[in-house]
Amino acid sequence: MEETIRKAISGSGADYVEVRIEKGSRSQVFFRKDRLENIESSTESGGIVRALVNGGWGIAVFNDLSDLKSKVREASRVAGHVASRIDDRAALAEAPVVRDEVRVSLKQDFREVPLQEKKKLVESYNRILLSGGEKIVSTIARYTDSFREITYSNSEGTFLIQEVPDVTLMLAAVASDGGANIQQGFETLGEAGGFEVVLDREREAEGATRRAVDMLKAKSVQGGKYTVILDPSLAGVFIHEAFGHFCEADFLFKNERLAKIMTLGTAFGNEDLNVVDDGYIPGRRGNTRYDDEGVARTKTYLIRKGRLEGLLHSRETAKRMGAAPTGNARATSYEHEPIVRMRNTYIEGGSATFDGMLAGIDRGLYAVKAYGGQTVFEQFTFSAAYGQEIVDGKLGDMVRDVVLTGNVFDTLRSIDQIGDDLEIIGGSGGCGKGGQYPLPVTDGSPHIRIQNVTVGGAR
Numbered sequence: 324m325e326e327t328i329r330k331a332i333s334g335s336g337a338d339y340v341e342v343r344i345e346k347g348s349r350s351q352v353f354f355r356k357d358r359l360e361n362i363e364s365s366t367e368s369g370g371i372v373r374a375l376v377n378g379g380w381g382i383a384v385f386n387d388l389s390d391l392k393s394k395v396r397e398a399s400r401v402a403g404h405v406a407s408r409i410d411d412r413a414a415l416a417e418a419p420v421v422r423d424e425v426r427v428s429l430k431q432d433f434r435e436v437p438l439q440e441k442k443k444l445v446e447s448y449n450r451i452l453l454s455g456g457e458k459i460v461s462t463i464a465r466y467t468d469s470f471r472e473i474t475y476s477n478s479e480g481t482f483l484i485q486e487v488p489d490v491t492l493m494l495a496a497v498a499s500d501g502g503a504n505i506q507q508g509f510e511t512l513g514e515a516g517g518f519e520v521v522l523d524r525e526r527e528a529e530g531a532t533r534r535a536v537d538m539l540k541a542k543s544v545q546g547g548k549y550t551v552i553l554d555p556s557l558a559g560v561f562i563h564e565a566f567g568h569f570c571e572a573d574f575l576f577k578n579e580r581l582a583k584i585m586t587l588g589t590a591f592g593n594e595d596l597n598v599v600d601d602g603y604i605p606g607r608r609g610n611t612r613y614d615d616e617g618v619a620r621t622k623t624y625l626i627r628k629g630r631l632e633g634l635l636h637s638r639e640t641a642k643r644m645g646a647a648p649t650g651n652a653r654a655t656s657y658e659h660e661p662i663v664r665m666r667n668t669y670i671e672g673g674s675a676t677f678d679g680m681l682a683g684i685d686r687g688l689y690a691v692k693a694y695g696g697q698t699v700f701e702q703f704t705f706s707a708a709y710g711q712e713i714v715d716g717k718l719g720d721m722v723r724d725v726v727l728t729g730n731v732f733d734t735l736r737s738i739d740q741i742g743d744d745l746e747i748i749g750g751s752g753g754c755g756k757g758g759q760y761p762l763p764v765t766d767g768s769p770h771i772r773i774q775n776v777t778v779g780g781a782r
């Protein structure tokens with residue numbers, strides 16, 4: 324393979340060429356309510372050439388390897404054409420030339436599990452979801468797996484082979500009181516692991532269906548300002564969605580005002596606040612031992628001791644900003660070029676205990692799991708899956724319709740306690756950006772306490 328790629332690249336006339344070839348297999352089983360909506364397994368292979376000529380990029384996607392030489396020519400020709408029409412020329416920061424092979428060994432390789440066995444398992448979880456009683460009106464039980472072998476080579480001499488496994492499970496139940504009150508309970512998980520990850524998840528299915536029904540009885544939260552404790556799952560989504568995307572250097576080129584706010588050294592929180600984006604944590608979905616430009620994994624502090632310390636870079640954004648590449652150039656598949664993306668992003672653990680956080684709160688709210696959310700520049704809106712009142716330092720009744728809104732920078736500064744119970748969580752979805760979705764990532768956090776959070780009472 325290496326020889327084939329070398330030959331195709333040589334004599335391209337481009338300043339830089341890279342080739343990424345992917346061989347993959349995937350399967351999916353999806354039940355909704357009492358129906359099997361989808362069951363499939365497939366294999367796919369293809370590749371992409373990216374060429375840089377005089378500061379212009381060209382790409383060419385292919386499925387047939389015997390085309391490689393002509394695809395290199397095509398990408399170079401496009402790049403030359405682009406270069407003739409732009410003023411803003413791309414260049415790449417230096418990156419070490421590497422040669423490596425990253426193989427994984429799975430405890431129980433999902434490629435060897437028959438599709439019918441996967442179906443049986445997902446169906447059994449779906450039955451549990453449906454068993455929540457007559458109030459359950461719909462369910463989702465969805466399993467996915469994929470295994471990719473990615474070969475990467477560039478004209479500088481880097482040659483890499485990496486195996487990337489991914490397995491996810493989503494279990495959700497929807498309950499209705501027959502009227503307008505419709506509630507959901509769900510559990511999602513995802514890891515860079517084997518079939519064992521999704522086994523023995525009966526308790527998760529039971530929990531999801533029970534919560535959907537319980538939430539029908541919960542009262543709607545009263546809107547207002549609260550001292551809020553976020554659970555690790557919701558806090559993780561917050562740090563990824565509301566803050567992490569601003570740390571992607573390519574985003575800042577498009578937004579001058581935010582680029583100013585995101586000046587290295589700026590204080591964003593108290594001394595205890597540390598936020599990390601890490602390219603390797605055993606078993607995690609966001610793992611990128613080498614990114615899709617062949618840059619080795621880094622552990623990057625975005626915030627250290629409350630101050631902005633780093634941004635996330637591709638080789639191109641690193642060059643533009645005079646920084647070092649961080650290994651964050653990622654593509655969802657061979658059909659796309661790499662762009663700056665997060666990996667495993669989390670708030671580091673602190674020293675507070677959950678009980679200690681509760682103790683100081685007269686009237687507050689415990690918000691658990693993200694149900695959905697959106698951000699418009701610095702303003703975020705997140706729906707929690709559910710909440711619990713906090714009264715005189717103790718957890719009280721369940722509440723629903725918990726919607727948190729705020730300005731991300733004000734909110735970071737209002738974090739006054741950080742728990743000692745860091746959890747890194749891989750859900751079943753992924754991150755979307757620039758038309759590339761879903762990219763496997765994880766996020767995480769310990770419990771965190773935030774002062775003065777605006778809570779709305781309607782979804």
Ligand SMILES: [Zn+2]
Nearest residue numbers: 563564754755
């Ligand atoms: Zn995202």
